[in-house]
Amino acid sequence: MIRTPFIAGNWKMFKTKAEAAAFAEEFKGLYQGTDVKAAICAPFTDLDTLVEAFRGTGIGVGAQNVHFEPSGAYTGEVSVGMLEEIGVDYCIVGHSERRQYFAETDETVNLKLKALLAGPIQPIMCVGESLEQRDAGELFDVVRRQLTDGLAGIPEADIRRVVIAYEPIWAIGTGRTATPEQAEEMCAFIRQVLIELYGEDAADEVILQYGGSVKPANATEIMNMDEIDGALVGGASLKPADLMAIIDF
Ligand code: PGA
Numbered sequence: 001m002i003r004t005p006f007i008a009g010n011w012k013m014f015k016t017k018a019e020a021a022a023f024a025e026e027f028k029g030l031y032q033g034t035d036v037k038a039a040i041c042a043p044f045t046d047l048d049t050l051v052e053a054f055r056g057t058g059i060g061v062g063a064q065n066v067h068f069e070p071s072g073a074y075t076g077e078v079s080v081g082m083l084e085e086i087g088v089d090y091c092i093v094g095h096s097e098r099r100q101y102f103a104e105t106d107e108t109v110n111l112k113l114k115a116l117l118a119g120p121i122q123p124i125m126c127v128g129e130s131l132e133q134r135d136a137g138e139l140f141d142v143v144r145r146q147l148t149d150g151l152a153g154i155p156e157a158d159i160r161r162v163v164i165a166y167e168p169i170w171a172i173g174t175g176r177t178a179t180p181e182q183a184e185e186m187c188a189f190i191r192q193v194l195i196e197l198y199g200e201d202a203a204d205e206v207i208l209q210y211g212g213s214v215k216p217a218n219a220t221e222i223m224n225m226d227e228i229d230g231a232l233v234g235g236a237s238l239k240p241a242d243l244m245a246i247i248d249f
Contacts, residue, residue: 005223006037006163006207006230007247008062008124009237010092013043020046024053027240031059036247037230040237041092041124044078051087062090062124065098068111080115091116092232094150095126096169106149113150117158124163124232125150126211127190131170139168140189147193156198160205164190165232171212173234180221180228183210187227216245223249 015023020042031038039060042050050061067077083091093116094109109125116123127146129139143166151159166186171178178186187208194203210222211232222228236242 003205003207003229004035004037005249006039006209007243008039008041008060008090008163008165008209008230008232009243010064010095010211010232010234011040011042011046011237012064012097012234014238015042015046017045017049020049021053023238023240024050027243028053028057028059030240030244031057031247034247036249038243038247039090041090047083047086047088060089061087062092063088064092064095065102066091066093066112066116068108068115070115080119080121083121084119088121090122090124090163092124092126092165094146096128096167096172100169106146109146109150110152110154113154113162117154117161122161122163124165124209126165126167126232128167128169128212134168134170139186143186143190144193147190148197151197156202159194159198159202163207163209163230164194165209165211166190167211167232173213175213177213177218177222178210180218180225183222184225184227187225191227214246216242219246219249 039062041062041064063083066080067074070079093112098104113123127143129142133142168178194206207229209230209232210228214231214233215236
């Protein structure tokens with residue numbers, strides 16, 4: 001099974017609408033003739049602008065969060081249907097910053113995945129351990145629980161559309177990348193858990209990304225790993241040339 005490499009930028013809370021438009025203009029010119037899939041996951045206020053700017057380019061657009069209810073009295077939230085109408089392709093779910101600061105749990109991750117998978121938007125589900133959990137030798141237990149609870153009740157037909165990003169919390173925005181071997185070890189473990197849950201054929205099709213201080217200088221060695229099919233890129237996705245250098249790994 002050949003999995004198409006997939007690099008997604010995660011802008012977090014950076015870039016206004018005008019800044020997003022300027023980025024898109026420059027990035028469109030750089031992203032040509034590559035087989036690597038690319039997407040930008042941006043603040044809600046940038047999504048419309050990016051969808052318009054990237055139309056016909058093959059560059060995807062993603063949100064960074066969504067609510068699991070279709071509508072209701074949830075001040076400050078955005079529904080799957082609202083994202084669909086804009087034409088968004090992807091949505092990050094369960095990023096560690098949302099787990100840490102916005103009370104995201106495996107249960108809400110599960111509800112959001114189910115809400116997204118009922119429509120066309122592909123989820124990018126984030127998992128990963130803290131430094132304390134790694135040092136205590138709990139890393140595999142933590143990630144197994146995030147996977148089994150987060151994916152509970154999601155059928156085999158749908159798992160193929162879920163992108164899973166392994167993002168060790170200690171490597172995010174710290175400049176401290178996991179070694180390619182550490183990233184590969186966990187991605188191989190994730191694939192193994194997926195085989196247990198869904199069988200080999202389905203597990204083989206799932207795109208696994210690594211995220212945490214990915215930059216042009218370390219993209220090649222990370223992307224060359226067997227079980228790593230892509231990257232979720234924070235800081236280095238803010239500059240078109242840096243993101244393009246990672247896509248050109
Ligand atoms: P970083 O962020 O590349 O800035 O470490 C990655 C992420 O949080 O997705």
